[in-house]
Amino acid sequence: MFRRRGSATVAGERVAAPDALTLDGVSRSYRRGTVALEALELAVPRGRFLAVMGPSGSGKSTLLQCAAGLDRPSSGTVRIGDVDIGSLNEAALTRLRRERVGFVFQAHNLVPSLSVGENVALPLLLGGTADDGRVALGLAEVGLGDRADDRPTELSGGQQQRVAIARALVTRPEVIFADEPTGALDPGTAHDVLTLLRRAVDRDGHTVVMVTHDPTAAAWADEALFLADGRIATRLANPEPTQVHGIMRNLGRRAA
Ligand code: ADP
Numbered sequence: 001m002f003r004r005r006g007s008a009t010v011a012g013e014r015v016a017a018p019d020a021l022t023l024d025g026v027s028r029s030y031r032r033g034t035v036a037l038e039a040l041e042l043a044v045p046r047g048r049f050l051a052v053m054g055p056s057g058s059g060k061s062t063l064l065q066c067a068a069g070l071d072r073p074s075s076g077t078v079r080i081g082d083v084d085i086g087s088l089n090e091a092a093l094t095r096l097r098r099e100r101v102g103f104v105f106q107a108h109n110l111v112p113s114l115s116v117g118e119n120v121a122l123p124l125l126l127g128g129t130a131d132d133g134r135v136a137l138g139l140a141e142v143g144l145g146d147r148a149d150d151r152p153t154e155l156s157g158g159q160q161q162r163v164a165i166a167r168a169l170v171t172r173p174e175v176i177f178a179d180e181p182t183g184a185l186d187p188g189t190a191h192d193v194l195t196l197l198r199r200a201v202d203r204d205g206h207t208v209v210m211v212t213h214d215p216t217a218a219a220w221a222d223e224a225l226f227l228a229d230g231r232i233a234t235r236l237a238n239p240e241p242t243q244v245h246g247i248m249r250n251l252g253r254r255a256a
Helices: 060-067 090-099 116-127 134-141 157-169 187-202 241-255
Strands: 021-029 035-044 049-053 075-080 101-105 175-179 208-211 223-228 231-237
Touching: 021 060, 035 060, 035 231, 049 060, 049 187, 049 241, 060 175, 060 208, 090 101, 090 116, 101 157, 116 134, 116 157, 134 157, 157 175, 157 187, 175 187, 187 208, 223 241, 231 241
Parallel strands: 049 208, 049 223, 101 175, 175 208
Antiparallel strands: 021 035, 021 075, 223 231
């Protein structure tokens, strides 16, 4: 039977909203035969915080790149909400990345020649969306309401990462992808950054997919997913640092 995804009513029945992110049979192989991802199945519901872990070379970056539309899988389907991103041409994919996806990287990729406020406004500007006060609000939300006119270089590493989070949230994206967002931060500053991501999920219903190698960071997520050799080795709900550490140690042994 044909069933539309989305919140529409089909034959008088409520159909659940689509997951924020869906990977269906996603494989990615490179020339010379490296298989970075193998037939991955993953659905991330809205309002969920997922940590992606695994030994080096297990496919974490490839997963993030394919899920975020920065790379195309060799086979399989990636959906952001109800959009099959494999069906989009480059222009539409660029627009999707700008408007429906937010990014927070380890090195925050702020534009040094722009002010802090202009950096946060950039995704709106590029998309032709009006700033209805959300840049100022976004900066206030990350505790930097008084730094809009400063240059990124005038801020500490942790403050710059908070600007990157404000920028990732400004378009109210479907999914926020974070790649080792605390990798370059001291524990206290990392705590602040994770608090903001957690709040974006709990208070505002955002969806976060975070690649990390840090068990303490992973423990902020609702679930940790462990990759090994391009496959999901195991998943852990409500991860605790000691459990995460144990699983990582075992996977590391297996990989060695
Ligand atoms: P992780 O992020 O977990 O360290 P990656 O996703 O970067 O893992 O890599 C998964 C596998 O794919 C590794 O074996 C890696 O060497 C390989 N790989 C990644 N990118 C490329 C590429 N551009 N060309 C060839 N092989 C690659």
